[in-house]
Amino acid sequence: MPHSLSGRAETAMQARVLAELRDHGPLSRTELGERLEVSRTTIGAEVGRLAExxxxxxTGPAVSRGGRRSTMVDLAADIRFVGIAIGATGLVVGVTDGRLAVLATEHVPGDIRRGPDAVLGVALEAVRRLLRDLGxxxxxxxxxxxxxxxxxxxxVPVAPPLMPGWDGxxxxxxxxxxLGCPAVLDNDVNVMAVGERHAGVARHARDFLFVKIGTGIGCGVVVDGDLYRGVNGCAGDIGHMQVRxxxxxxVCGNLDCLEAYAGGAALAEDAxxxxxxxxxPVLAEMLAERGHLTAExxxxxxxxxxxxxxxxxxxxxxxxxQVVAGLVSFFxxxxxxxxxxxxxxxxxxxAEIRxxxxxxxxxxxxxNLPIVLSELPERGGVIGAARLVSSTVFAAAST
Amino acid sequence: MPHSLSGRAETAMQARVLAELRDHGPLSRTELGERLEVSRTTIGAEVGRLAExxxxxxTGPAVSRGGRRSTMVDLAADIRFVGIAIGATGLVVGVTDGRLAVLATEHVPGDIRRGPDAVLGVALEAVRRLLRDLGxxxxxxxxxxxxxxxxxxxxVPVAPPLMPGWDGxxxxxxxxxxLGCPAVLDNDVNVMAVGERHAGVARHARDFLFVKIGTGIGCGVVVDGDLYRGVNGCAGDIGHMQVRxxxxxxVCGNLDCLEAYAGGAALAEDAxxxxxxxxxPVLAEMLAERGHLTAExxxxxxxxxxxxxxxxxxxxxxxxxQVVAGLVSFFxxxxxxxxxxxxxxxxxxxAEIRxxxxxxxxxxxxxNLPIVLSELPERGGVIGAARLVSSTVFAAAST
Structure with a gap:
């Protein structure tokens, strides 16, 4: 079936054109051809189909680089993605354009333990509000x-320890x-790692780790620019690696897990x-004032x-x-x-981690290994979530 | 430059055709087209250039699957690769055909500490002997x-602790x-992991780890079927991860590295x-008999x-x-x-590891995670080394 096979290859090429435009902005046909290693003619045909x-x-003629002048190509200006980053104690929703620039965000407090109906209800309200405001x-x-x-x-979530009622x-x-559109679900650490890769300090890194220290501890693993999920999707679960x-x-039942010492919940208990x-004396004073303490x-x-x-x-x-050192040796x-x-x-x-x-x-x-703090505020998760679904949408758009 | 770009794409396609034939044996043009998602006509043209x-x-008509009968394609029968697996106390050399079937091997004892001139000299003698015997x-x-x-x-080796004189x-x-042919150098663990993937128990695994416990301890990391080397080529260096x-x-200067307890050298000292x-009493008797003890x-x-x-x-x-558990959580x-x-x-x-x-x-x-012993005898390293260079040769063959 050579014909359908060639159809599949074209689809992949369209997704790649869209991803280039998402990640690098408007490009000339010539630049697209160079990046994707196909002829300018092929690019022209692909762009024609994407326009349909x-x-x-x-968008018009490109600046001349000598020789025949090329034509600029851009994503449609009205593409909008929604990103939702749900945390243990609150969530952030945001709306982005096709290049994943955040157009608006809203932070909503709320305990994840209220269950999926309540939390997703609140998230959807916030999303609809943002979409309406943005038209x-x-x-x-x-x-x-x-x-x-x-x-x-x-x-679906699978036996999530911090999320009673969400399993399955x-x-x-x-x-x-x-919302009447394609959706993608991933864990928060993967989403943050992807956001970091698109818009954060990892923008130019192909193989990197994003270590999240929140209530729990986890790690996003990026190999050759793409998220590595492992065979069951649970790669990066470093919170339960053993430490001195x-x-x-x-809480998992084992002894001396990293999370039992260095997670936010453990630190709050220790404090x-x-x-x-x-x-x-200082922590005692703060506890007397507020009645509880946090890791911060x-x-x-x-x-x-x-x-x-x-x-x-x-x-x-x-x-x-100690755990990071092990990951450095291994990865x-x-x-x-x-x-x-x-x-x-x-x-x-x-400084201690380093x-x-x-x-x-x-x-x-x-x-030459930099170990650095994320510079993305909470919108990192929104950008990452939007990016994950953008890849799915681009891949499916022309099938 | 659409023409040269399209030339590069063709080259990649030829390397992919060769790799399919190496890994799966003779295939019909139709099968090649399906595997590589291109038309039978394209395959025909690629095979023509590879034949030149x-x-x-x-090699002749394929068995009919209904419709037009396809044509079988195979690697040239006279392709020969050399694989050399150098260990701390001896080396194995082998010669394979294009599909990496081992045609002959030779084991040569020899201490790596004698330095590169002596060890490579011995290796080359053995290689030339095998090549001559095989014509x-x-x-x-x-x-x-x-x-x-x-x-x-x-x-080049980089500051290898067990290999004095080999640095650089x-x-x-x-x-x-x-030998008048392209060569590839990698560390022994990577080479063994690649051999395991080609001809061992990992034949059908895309994401797996090969843990080598020899004098030292190391790990080959395979992601999506390919070796993952890390940004400096030292991924999988698990011998110096910290354990209880x-x-x-x-020997590296740190405390409580895995290798300091579970490597072959450490076990021999403990024994x-x-x-x-x-x-x-049993080990004492063996020591008295032979004057030294090994891990075995x-x-x-x-x-x-x-x-x-x-x-x-x-x-x-x-x-x-303990270390494997950490790798399972992370990877x-x-x-x-x-x-x-x-x-x-x-x-x-x-049983203890598991x-x-x-x-x-x-x-x-x-x-569903199997933890199993390698079933490849020492030729695993030979196959892996031959496979690594075959990929280089296939990629370069038609440029």
Whole structure:
């Protein structure tokens, strides 16, 4: 069936043209041909088909590079994607254009434990509000990240420990039906890693790790520019790797998991214990004032000169560093980005992570390895989610 | 430059045709077209060009599948590759055909510490002997694996700890010049992983890990069917990941590296200490007989009911299992193959590795995860080395 086969190849080429325009902006036909290694004539035909279905169009003559003048091509200006980043304690929704520039976002507080009906209801309200304000009638796709393991193929959470009531819930299909467009579901760490690759410090990295330290700890793995999910979609689950410890029991049942020491929940507990046992006057004062402590309070206490808080921060950073050192040995990445709420503890935490990781890894692997904090605020998840669905939409658009 | 661009695409297609024939044997033009998603006519043209340069040819009509009868295509019967697997204490050389079937091998003992001139000299003698016996005048390429870090792009070892005198030595270019054909240099673990993928238990795995336990410990990482080398080519260096321990100093200078407990050298030292300190009568007897002990002797002692040897084996397996558990969490592979000399300790070691790894990893990642021993004897490295150079040769053949 040579004819249908050639049809499939064309489709792939159209998706690649769209991805180039999404990632690099308007390009001339000549530039597209060079990037995709096909002739200008082929590009012309592909762009013609994309124009028919309203996804891309020619915008006029390109600046001459000598020789015959080429024609500029751009994505359709009215493409809109929706990104939803659901966290444990709140969610961010956003709307982007075809190049994933964020046009508007809204942050909505809300506990994930209220269950999928309530949380997705709130998310959809916010999305519809944004779409109405922006005058968007038909978003082209919606991407969503949730703080737990996901079956990417089926679009459902799988036994997510922090998300009671979400196990097996058809998140992807619910959003697709409600918004009348294709949807993609992934875990929050993967979504953040993809956002970092599109618009953050990892923009030029092909093989990198995004380590998220929030309530839990996870890692997005990017190989040759694409997300690596592993055979069951649970690659990057580093929160339960074993670290040096005193035999602390993790919620997963094992001993000495990283998350049991360095996750946001564990740090908040340690801070509370330090306050209650009289080891930290600053944390005790903050606890008395507010009735509870968070991981971020440790940073405040450190800034106020609290020694016990500094110890907590140091030990946490060293344990993350121990795991990061192992990942450096195994994966030899070109960049490690640290993100998530706890990364708000900032450069003191980063210094400990770096110190341990560099000390424990071989020089060849760490010689040029930057370990840096994410510079994307919370819209990183929105951009990543939008990007994931954009790839699906582009691939499917012309079949 | 549409013309040269289209030329480059054709070249890639020819390399893909050759790789299909190498990996799957003779195929009809129709089958090739389906596998590569191009028309039968395109395949015909590609095969014509490959026939001109003597790499592939049509062998006659295919069995009819209904409709027009297709034509069978095969690699040229006289393609020969050389594979050289250099270990710490000896080397194996082999000659394969185009599909990497091993036609002859030779094992040559020899200490890698004698340096590159001596060791490569011995290797070349053996290669020339095999080629002469087989009547091969012009091998198409030579692949070689060495037990240390390699700069793949430059074809030289980089500060290899077990290989004094080899740092920066032009191994690849020396072999290419001496044998008059393209050469490729990689580390032994990568080469063994590639051999496992081509002809071993990983034949049908796309994402898997090959853990080699020899004098040192390393890991080959295969992502989507291809070797993942990391940004500096040192991915898979798991021998220096940190494990539970009593503060033992590793040769690398750090404390509690996996290799310092579970590598072949460490196990031999532990066995010797057990023999000398009267904790193991069986090992003491073996030491008295032969004057030294190896890691494999522990297996013999276990088989003879020695309790201390059983403890050494168990603790070693548990530490490998601890690291493997971390890799499962991070990489979520579909298969883990355990190979290398120490894997000769067999199923008792494997049971400990499995026990620890399954216990410490999340059910989603281990539900269907086989952890198995390599079934390839020492020719695995030869096949892998030959395969690596075959890809280079195929890619370059028609440029």
């Amino acid at each position: 279905i309203g996804l891309a169009h020619e 968007v009638e038909h978003p082209m796709g919606v991407g969503v990240g949730v703080p737990g393991p996901v079956d990417f193929g089926r679009g 819930y058809p998140v992807r299909d619910t959003l697709a039906r409600e 410890g005193d035999g602390r029991r993790c 509370t214990a330090a306050a209650l046992r009289g080891r930290s 309070d440790i940073g405040t206490a450190v800034a106020r000169g609290d020694l016990e808080a500094a110890t907590l921060l140091r030990e946490s950073g060293q344990r993350v560093g 030899n990445p070109g960049l490690i980005v640290i993100g998530g709420r706890v990364s708000g503890l900032g450069h003191a935490l980063l 110190g341990t990781a560099y000390q424990r890894s071989l020089p060849l692997a760490t010689g | 340069i003597g790499l592939a040819h049509e 091969v005048e012009h091998p198409m390429g030579v692949g070689v694996g060495v037990p240390g870090p390699v700069d793949f792009g430059r074809g 030595y032009p191994v690849r270019d020396t072999l290419a010049r001496e 321990g009593d503060g033992r100093r590793c 010797t200490a057990a023999a000398l300190r009267g904790r193991s 002797d522990i297996g013999t002692a276990v088989a003879r009911g020695d309790l201390e040897a059983a403890t050494l084996l168990r603790e070693s397996g548990q530490r490998v299992g 979520n592979p579909g298969l883990i193959v355990i190979g290398g000399r120490v894997s000769g300790l067999g199923h008792a070691l494997l 026990g620890t790894a399954y216990q410490r990893s999340l059910p989603l990642a281990t539900g």
